[in-house]
Amino acid sequence: MIPFLDLKRINQPHLEQIREANERVLYSGWYILGQEVERFERQFADFCGTRHCIGVANGLDALTLVLKAWDFPANSEVIVPSNAYIASVLSVTLANLIPVWVEPDPNTYLLDPACIEAAITDRTRAILPVHLYGRCCDMGPIREVAEKYGLTILEDAAQAHGATYNGKQAGNLGDAAGWSFYPSKNLGALGDAGAITTNDDVLADRIRALRNYGSSQKYVNNFIGHNSRLDELQAAILSAKLPSLMLENKRRRTLAKLYLTGIANPEVLLPPADQLEEDVWHLFVIRYPRRDILRTFLLERGIGTDVHYPIPPHRQHAYKQYAHCSLPISEQLHGEVLSLPLNPSLTDEEVIYIIDTINQFSD
Ligand SMILES: *Cc1c(COP(=O)(O)O)cnc(C)c1O
Numbered sequence: 001m002i003p004f005l006d007l008k009r010i011n012q013p014h015l016e017q018i019r020e021a022n023e024r025v026l027y028s029g030w031y032i033l034g035q036e037v038e039r040f041e042r043q044f045a046d047f048c049g050t051r052h053c054i055g056v057a058n059g060l061d062a063l064t065l066v067l068k069a070w071d072f073p074a075n076s077e078v079i080v081p082s083n084a085y086i087a088s089v090l091s092v093t094l095a096n097l098i099p100v101w102v103e104p105d106p107n108t109y110l111l112d113p114a115c116i117e118a119a120i121t122d123r124t125r126a127i128l129p130v131h132l133y134g135r136c137c138d139m140g141p142i143r144e145v146a147e148k149y150g151l152t153i154l155e156d157a158a159q160a161h162g163a164t165y166n167g168k169q170a171g172n173l174g175d176a177a178g179w180s181f182y183p184s185k186n187l188g189a190l191g192d193a194g195a196i197t198t199n200d201d202v203l204a205d206r207i208r209a210l211r212n213y214g215s216s217q218k219y220v221n222n223f224i225g226h227n228s229r230l231d232e233l234q235a236a237i238l239s240a241k242l243p244s245l246m247l248e249n250k251r252r253r254t255l256a257k258l259y260l261t262g263i264a265n266p267e268v269l270l271p272p273a274d275q276l277e278e279d280v281w282h283l284f285v286i287r288y289p290r291r292d293i294l295r296t297f298l299l300e301r302g303i304g305t306d307v308h309y310p311i312p313p314h315r316q317h318a319y320k321q322y323a324h325c326s327l328p329i330s331e332q333l334h335g336e337v338l339s340l341p342l343n344p345s346l347t348d349e350e351v352i353y354i355i356d357t358i359n360q361f362s363d
Pocket of ligand 1: 058059060061085087088130132156158159179180181182192193194
């Protein structure tokens with residue numbers, strides 16, 4: 001059996017360093033906002049090439065705190081891809097803002113820059129490009145539109161640790177970026193964790209306060225803040241794993257190449273490969289019109305898969321006020337996408353077995 005994801009196996013190469021990190025924190029006697037968080041923030045900011053990194057409790061909070069810190073008037077609009085992960089959209093509503101859907105490019109599944117301008121109104125304040133599946137959005141034209149209309153850009157980089165766009169790191173391509181270190185991400189903690197990267201000093205200060213009750217000085221509160229702190233234990237674990245990220249992304253890329261050259265089933269649509277070296281292959285997503293039949297076929301042959309994601313946000317009960325929206329590209333994608341196993345712990349043999357199985361399939 002090849003499970004879609006085996007976190008125990010993924011963390012196996014890091015066990016020794018994780019154990020050391022745990023001991024260090026245990027014996028330090030300091031568990032919240034200390035040296036470990038500061039160290040990881042410095043390391044991750046350096047990795048992204050940004051001036052600041054602020055550790056927070058999870059990826060949803062990272063996005064929400066940026067939008068709150070920007071302090072837009074209530075009911076301002078934020079442009080989001082209509083095939084976003086639910087957390088990207090939740091951050092907008094949790095910050096009392098209105099999501100405005102823009103369809104993805106059907107070839108890349110990413111926010112289509114050509115469709116943004118038509119969605120801008122005089123209440124639009126920000127664009128939230130999601131670097132879905134590990135590939136950066138086409139940020140050049142997105143920045144042009146943002147500059148033309150005076151909009152800020154919040155990258156959702158939760159699936160893009162180490163991805164680049166024209167050689168520049170994700171997380172340093174907009175005004176701020178939200179990160180998640182949920183265990184299954186390319187850089188994953190052993191629990192919930194998140195961060196914000198930015199080059200904006202004022203924004204960074206404000207978010208540091210917002211994550212800690214709105215306080216930058218003990219018992220003095222300038223904002224109505226959250227409790228959204230990255231804890232020392234998770235920060236220490238992330239510092240232990242960060243040095244391997246580039247190598248692990250390289251392994252993902254090698255396996256992605258195997259899939260791309262091996263899968264020869266004419267009805268299976270492969271992901272775009274034109275940015276193969278800049279993409280970090282968080283997920284390897286194929287498309288097949290009768291997805292669920294293929295999924296069952298693979299499962300019966302011992303191959304676990306997943307669907308990212310089965311229901312578009314505007315069709316979720318939570319967003320029932322948008323149920324009438326017609327977003328045909330998103331709706332089609334959600335019915336056809338299938339994620340194959342792809343992570344650094346997979347062997348070539350396992351991936352070749354998956355390829356052969358897909359090539360045998362016909363319905
Ligand atoms: C994982 C993820 C998030 C949310 O991260 P959490 O840490 O689970 O809150 C947000 N956006 C995208 C695209 C994600 O993949």
